[in-house]
Amino acid sequence: MTLNPLLPLIYEPLVRTALLEDLGRAGDITADAIVPANQQARLQMRARQTGVVAGLDIARCVFQMVSPDVSLRAERPDGGAVEPGDVIATIDGPARSLLTGERTALNFLCHLSGVATATATLVEAVKGARAQIVCTRKTTPGLRALEKYAVRAGGGGNHRFGLDDAVLIKDNHIALAGGIRTAVERAKAHTGHLVKIEVEVDTLAQLEVALSLDIDAVLLDNMRVEQLAQAVRMADGKVITEASGRITAATAPAIAATGVDLISVGWVTHSSAALDIGLDYLS
Known part of the structure; x- marks a missing residue:
């Protein structure tokens, strides 16, 4: 069965709402205070459990909504099986933006991957x-x-x-x-x-x-x-x-x-x- 991607129109409003909930009125005051504005960074998402990935496009949307200069490269596709230690995605961009978006991105990715994993177990x-x-x-x-x-x-x-x-x-x-x-x-x-x-x-x-x-x-x-x-x-x-x-x-x-x-x-x-x-x- 082909897994067709979700249209951004479906998830962008949800991502925006989640980010607004987290950023409040003043934004990420911790990252803004500690990390220089011009510092770049690379992060990797790694599986800590056996499972099935779902939600990478939503995670990408989170980071790019924080900053269009962030790029997320999927190392495992949605629907792909992972084992502990497997790299799921590599993310590059402004360090502040990566820190600001990481929790919201993981909230979506971990939850949706949990749903996919539970389904795969039954299948x-x-x-x-x-x-x-x-x-x-x-x-x-x-x-x-x-x-x-x-x-x-x-x-x-x-x-x-x-x-x-x-x-x-x-x-x-x-x-x-x-x-x-x-x-x-x-x-x-x-x-x-x-x-x-x-x-x-x-x-x-x-x-x-x-x-x-x-x-x-x-x-x-x-x-x-x-x-x-x-x-x-x-x-x-x-x-x-x-x-x-x-x-x-x-x-x-x-x-x-x-x-x-x-x-x-x-x-x-x-x-x-x-x-x-x-x-x-x-x-």
């Missing part, structure tokens, strides 16, 4: 099965596009980006509508022909109802492995099957073995640990 766990690991809308407010990009860097795929790209009829929608059939009928009457409809089900009885309707996918929520296998047999390729609910690298292989098409995981974006990346002064 590896289901290797050889048809199931694809996908993320959800359980993202950090404001960072959804970046975190979903990091999931792709880790080899996963994306579920919907927001409430406006697809219809996902969940348990509360069904309860308020009075049933699955009514909810689906209302959704089809409201949306256009290009909008896909997915229905969340908790039981095989609900699945049977959902499969009798004109829908595109079923979300099999918190089902046991035996139920998932039966659900896949019932679906028989007529709709996309998606498993969700407290899935880990330990439980994912058995879930993938049931034949589901997708395994959706929220924690890769909302709870993954940051990848430890250091930034070392060279000269």
